[in-house]
Amino acid sequence: MADRLRLGVNIDHVATVRNARGGTLPDPLRAARMAEAAGADGITAHLREDRRHISDADIDGLMAALTVPLNFEMAATPEMQAIALRHRPHAVCIVPERREERTTEGGLEVAKDENRLAHFIAPLRDAGCRVSIFIAADRPQIEAAHRIGAQVVELHTGAYCDAHAEGRIEDRDAEMIRIRDMAAFAAELGLEVHAGHGLTYDTVPSVAALPQMAELNIGHFLIGEAIFRGLEPAIREMRGIMDAARTA
Ligand SMILES: CC(=O)[C@@H](O)[C@H](O)COP(=O)(O)O
């Protein structure tokens, strides 16, 4: 069993609301501080190439003000690599990106782009960033992530959460089995195992209960829930559900 299961709170969608009007409100940095106060172990922010939510200035502000580690999500582009090397965040998570997508629809195809990605992440590792690769729970992708020298894999939980939301119970359970088996396989290879995307109070227990899981990154649901009950209570409840799943 990994030590305490960490909760990374993704604040992207505070910036989505801000950007709907332009200006400075609501402030993602204020959300990050509240998340810290509510017990988040880290903050996750995805600087998309199209800057649809998080901005460069948000990353500057987070790096200057956070007391917990920043997990900087980015595409494998030279522009993003330069930004990461300038800031040297605690963690860099390499994610696939397509301009026309509404959200991160799949995992990175590491196996198809192994040589380029190995060279891409080497300077990030040398700069002291923990490099994580956001992938589907798929054996060839995990093997490729290991070969290129990533320290962490983050397993995409989107298909599992979508199946749950749509009542496709067999699909959901099949996805959960894939995540369970691939978390164990990744850990056997010596990779640290994280998971995220689309997690909610209902879907988090099965993922949190996996003994190899070291960190969950959760954003969209928490920011939505905060509209109704405030960010700190929403995060504290998630923390409580994760802890309960871990000890059950
Ligand atoms: C990589 C991932 O699953 C999330 O961080 C996600 O990218 C959040 O940003 P979007 O909602 O813009 O996809």
Ligand SMILES: NCC(=O)COP(=O)(O)O
């Ligand atoms: N890497 C996943 C993440 O940071 C949060 O995803 P979501 O909860 O916003 O879908």
